[in-house]
Amino acid sequence: MGRNIAIKRFDPAIGKTADMFSAKEGRLSVVVEMLKSPWIARGSDLVHEHDAALGKRREEPVAVAWNALDRAPAAFEWHARDYPVEQVIQVWAIELYWWDLRRRVSRRCWRVLARGGTYDLAYDRLERRWLLLGEQD
């Protein structure tokens, strides 16, 4: 029994709870679909104090290993710890205030699942660096 199979189901035939997934692979697709749901807040969107319990908005440089084949992050290193990307949940792009150097934002963002949490990574095209924009357990 590990994290991968920690989701339980109640089996009325035996009157007990049992693991819903027998392996990590089976669990992942369901989790990804659930994470795509609109009621899941993005860490990168959280700006208010009262949202803090849901996760954190950050803007910290991180080192990212790039998977050129899938054109997506393969892993990132944050606080001296490796986070292999298990699944890319969503991709989005941001281009704002291009006419104003001080406010300009040009990023491509990936929401990834890693080590049981979701993380919003962004490549900043202006500064040419990777950022961790948010995290959520």
Added chain:
Amino acid sequence: MPPGFVHLHVHSRFSFGDGACDMDDLIARSAELGMSALALTDHQGLYGALRFYRKAREAGIKAIIGAEVVVEAAGLLGEEADLPPEQRLHLPAPVGFGRAAGAGWHLTLLVRDIVGYRNLCRLLSRAHVRSGDAPSIVSIRDLGRLSEGLIALSGCPRGEIGAAVLAGEPARARSALERLRGCFAPGDLYVELVHTLTPDSPRYIAGLASLAQSCGVPIVATNNVHYVRPEEFRIHDVLASAGARMELPGPYERPNAELYLKSAGQMRALFAHYPHACDATLEIAERCDLDLGLGQFHFPAAEVPHGETPYSVLSKLSWRGLEQRYRPVTPEAVRRLQHELAIIQDLGFPEYFLIVKEIVDFARSRGIRYSGRGSAGDSIVTHVLGITDADPIRHDLLFERFLNPERRQMPDIDVDFDSARRDEVIAFIYDRFGHDHVAMVATVNTMTARSAVRTVARAFGYPIATVNALSRHLPWVSARKIREVLDTYPECRDHPLHDRRHDLLLELAEQLDHCPMHLGTHLGGFIITREPIDTWTPLQWAAKGVVVSQYDKDDIEALGLVKMDILGLRIHSAISDAVEMARARVGEAAIIEPFELTPDDPHVYEMLQRADTVGMFQLESSGQRNLSQRLQATRFEDIIAQISLFRPGPLEAEMITPFIRRRHGLEPVVVPHPDMERPLRDSYGVIVYQEQVLLVSQAVAGFDLAEADSLRRAMTKGRSREEMARIREHFIERAVGRGVALEVAEEVFRQLEGFAAYGFNKAHAACFAVVSYASAWLKTYYPAEFAAAIMNNEPMGFYTPRHVLNDARAHGIEMLTPHVNESQATYTVGGNGTAIRVGLKDLHRMTARLLDVIPAEAQVRPFRDLADFLRRTNAEPGPAESLIRVGALDGLGTTELGRPPTRDEMLALLPELKAVIRREGNAGDDVLCLAPAPTQPAEDLSHPSGWAPARRLSAELEFLGLSLTCHPLDLAADDLAARGVTSARELRNLPDGTRVTVCGVRERAQTPRTRSGKRTCFLTLEDPTGLLDAVVFEDTLNRVGGVIVKHRCYLVTGKLQNNTERGVAIIASDVQPYIVRTASGSLVRLRRGVPSGPMGPSLGGAGAPEEESWENTDYSSSARSSG
């Protein structure tokens, strides 16, 4: 080969504010991406559809025409406002151009076939034209009735279904989808999925896909393309902001740059979970198969009696006309008419000629002056039908130049009508053909340097003063050339755009080059169709209140529809007015119709030889005056030559110099082959006219005229070296075959090759020459009436109204200042043709009401004094002040001193009198005794105004834009004499090469590019004795360009050029500003300080306010950091 993809939702720049795709680039990029088909779906119209259709097909891409229309809500039974607030959807910002703009839900419509095309045109027209001033929205009812042949995509996130899904209102989305499905045939409605790579995109797509599946509606993927490449999103934002008159980011606030033309691979990757949505694009493209049948002609129905055909009617009318035009009828004329009628019949054009004849017959019957022009003058049929006036046989005009039987192209007969009465002709066309069959042609106005800079600066949110400062003084060049202009033009040396802070602005402005800015209305182009016009072209209201097609003239021509140019020509109005005034003075019978004059009056030609041509049609510009002196016209053919020679083509080919030298015997007339002598006899062996190219080809190589015209066209259009070699070989082979020596044939071809691209259409010049001669004749014999008529029809011609009157004064005509007891609204002639009384219409602040009231009251009883005037006209203080300042009340009334009040005294009295009248009403005693307020002592009591000439002149220039008292430089005569200044009149008597200094007020400054690519400024100045021309070459211009731009009056020093070959001009070596002061030191203000009369600056005619120099504007304080 990987599976493909077709973009079915694409906005070009013809979405006016919500699309940045350049049409050529869009097609080129699609071809590069290997796309087999491409759609164009601009907002609310088909503005760019025809050119897209043609260009895409040329590039081998299947063109799918469509539009993204705004429709009313389909998922609601009532109004949006009836819903509880939490269920209401946020209506998208309005889209579309001008009065075709509408705010509603977006729906993408694609044309499947010709039925769909006609339905889409009709659908758009009904929405736009019926809406009037209300926002233009397609109703669900119309959608249901006119959906045949159309495929609908449910739209972008601004469609009702998409918006409802995004807002979490699935029931509304379902309801809208069900209702829209009912409007279209099964399988013709698709749910459109757009993946814009925003955080909401997965949810949006999943929601739509799920809805589509549950309703059994297929899905299709699009990218809602708004720009070709990702980096162009900035231009899109700029256009969107400018279109909505907002600052960046504009009305749409799109969060990224993903709406670009993605490759099939990119699109399929985006929709990896919905491959069938991508497959659907290919299916739709396959189903869309529109053939517009380009190359066919569609003429409106002419009136043909029962038992006749259009040809038989045309033929009868032509033979009847021949008898009237040619007395006696000659065998040559008969042969020519037979020949032309046969070709017209073969080409199937008789109806077109009959329709034009109907229109000109109407004008003639109402006494509306008109004249045909252009290559239509090459036809004897148009001549005998009364459409054109120049005799094609007498002037060697060739029908094949007009209608080439080898090339079946829509004939184009342009007719100019008296501009004052053009509306009557237009009303006739609408009545005759029906309002459902007539519309005006659109023009697409595109951005140039100035407008591009303004567009970007406004999007950046700069204050209007900064926008003006940044765009002012940029010349009329393409936006691509802004940097070149800033680097090379002396007048732009200190331009604020040099500031590095504006680099981004410049970069974006350059990219806006040639971008469609807005849809205008063609000056006089009307489309007339046999079927209802809204089955051919979408219609909408133009800003000026007429129904206009969304297509421009090229699109209309491509569709094969008839476009008639009903153009207004102000010289026609002026000629009619002058004739009427002259007939009123000397009698009706004393003046024959000027267009029917025999053009052989020596007095008229003497005037032309003196270059005394101000006001004459086509002959008055500074270049033409110079040519007049050199050419020394003595017959009508010379006028035709003069009009033809001063054109870009002949000028570029430098035809003038050999023409003039040979005419005056300075070089021999030689032609390579004796058969060229006859065709070139009128132009001394120089190929000036396009018709001569045909005649020479016929004479030397034995081409028939149709073949020769095809040769001319092939030589004219950008031909490749290989093609030219082929044409050359063919020509020489034919010539040699007729016994012409090889070297002679080669020389003839060399000359044809050199001149064919530059020759001018002689028929066009001949038609104009008839009008030119009529205007010259009127100026010769009725100068006062002619000048007054020009003033009444301003703005027209080359010169300012001020100079037109100064020129009349130079001809001995007295200028009478406007006066409330004497003046009409318009300029009138008095003193038995020796004086012009200035009208009131150009006076600053004058109102249309006063223009009626003042002459009417003066007719009842002359105004006695200022109080009488104010009481009877109830003139507002503004116009009353203007009238006093220009002397229109001079001499009225008597003061205690036993003399009329001065202008200062009247100005002081004005507020008091107005107060008394306001208090006591108009009906009181007409004697008002008021002690005048203390005023400054009169400057000059010898004049009833009490003002010195300088002050009177300044007021005239300021309030009328005219110099009536005298020429401004008359007041500085002593100073100019002391400086040794030579007058314009004296120049002609000085020898060539004399070093002179002249002084003049600027009339015109033109800076065309010369053949060498260098800039030369042609300055036309005016001094009290007439006009003088100065040429400022580039090296001098680099020094003095700023002076020319920033000042109005100059001292020009240079070498006089005075010879037959080059005419009279000063080659300037220095240009200095000259400030006009009187001997007593009073300054004369030369700029008109106020806008013109009741018609406003654009129509008033007496000159718009001058722009001030950019030096006065502080742009830097408001400039925005842009990188």
